[in-house]
Every structure is written in structure tokens, then in C-alpha cells.
Amino acid sequence: MAVRELKITPIKNGTVIDHIGNGLALEVLRIIGAQSLDRESTVSVAMHVRSGKLGWKDIVKVEGVELSPRKVNAIALIAPTATISIIHDYKVREKRTVDLPSRVVGVLRCPNPNCISNQPEPLESEFEVVERRPVLLKCAFCERFVSDFLRQIH
Template sequence: YVLRILGITGREKFTIAVVMNVNSKRIGKKDIVKLEKMELKKEQVDKIALIAPSATINIVRDYRVVKKYNVEVPPIIEGLIRCINPNCITNQEHEPIKSIFYVKSLRPLILVCKYCGEEIHHEDIINQLTGVKTV
């Protein structure tokens, strides 16, 4: 999912490494995505937090970890996802209003639309950001 939301196709001019099902003392199994010569923008980190709220990001320079942090779902999500209510004002063609969601719950992740009150659940968020339907 992470490569998809970052728009990484494999045709980029930098090295990409993906390792899956790595043993982890803290969470059992984890996946690792390594992107050389690329630093993530805030919007990209926020998208990662929405699909993988327990992700950790390491910034490595000259083979040393210079920064390590856990992603955090921001309390207000603006413009990253659409409201699933087709009647919401943010989905009206003649209303150029950016979607805004508040976090109702982190576990499970549930967001609430500021304008219509519609709840959006983690599976819908993943579907919107990646185009992949979850079970």
C-alpha cells in the first residue's frame, strides 16, 4: 500500500527495496520499504499514518539513522480523502470545498466528516488512498 500512495512505480531513478514479513519483537511481523535519496513530505507521512497507523519512519544518511519517529494520525485530515456520502457538500460539483475530517477513534480508525457527520472507516480510507478493496 505504501508504494502505491507515494506514487512509486519502480521506474524512478532511485533504489527501492521492499522486504515483507520481517520478524519484529514489538509487533510480530513487519514490512520494510527502503527508498534511497527520497524524503517524505508531510502529506505523504499523513497518508502513511492513515493506512498504517503503527508505521515507523527512519531517515538514514551516510548509513546512519539520523531521525526515527512513529507516524501519527493528525487530529484533522484536510483534503487527503473524500467523504463517502454522495450528498455531502464536499462532493458537489458546484461547491469547491475541501474535505475535512476529525478523528473519532484511532483503534479502529474512524474519521468523521466536518460537514455532514458521515463516518469513514479504515477499510474505506485504504480503498480511497490505494484503490485496493480490503476484505
């Protein structure tokens, strides 16, 4: 394509989160804890990038980091179209789509302040995925339904 592109610097080792829904890169940065990563972990972000599949998308590239399954689950909640590629020595070693499991454990806080999972002796939060499109969750402890979960991600 004879389209001028602004390319993000290639990374040697790390993780690429591509095909993030348009405008959701900042949420992904929050989930991966981009602010508290160390100085070797350069983080590159591209928002509002033209994409054949999605129309527009965001991309996040993080040097020197592999994401924990818990973080991948959190990304799956807000960016179900995302693909995660592990880069080794500048090459894609592994690429997968994110997958929302049937239960989401330890990722979201229950919005019910009286929920047992929010008490001083906190339990790990646990939600059942009741619907996937759009995502609807149900707390395993107090049965509160949660659809507006962006602000519940810890």
C-alpha cells in the same frame, strides 16, 4: 542472532518506513506514489519479515525521497505502528513514529458522492478523528462516518 537474514541493500539518502503492519506495504507504496517516482528513487520492499515487536511486519525503503507531512498522515491512518527514518549518507539522521493528528486534511476522499467536498469545484477533504483504535473518522462537511478508509485514500 544466528538467523539468516535477507538484507535489503543499504540506501545512501532516503526514507525507511519500518514496522508497517504485516501485508500493508502495498498500501504504503500507493500512498508514497512509488510507481511515479523517478528512476533514481530505487524502492525496496520487504513483506512478512519477522519482527520482535510486531510478530511480522513489512518494510519499505525509498532512495532520494523525503515524505511530505500529508503522506506521513496517510501512512499513520493505515500503519499506526510505522516508524519513519530519514537516512543521510547511510546513517539514520532522524527517526520518528507516525502520529495521527486530530484532523486529517486532503488525504481521503469522502465516500458520500453528494458531499460538498466531492462537487465539481472540489474542496479539500477534511475528517475529524473520532476514534483512534480502530480509527474512525467523520467528514467535516457531511458528517459521514468512515472506518473502511483504505480505498478512500487518494
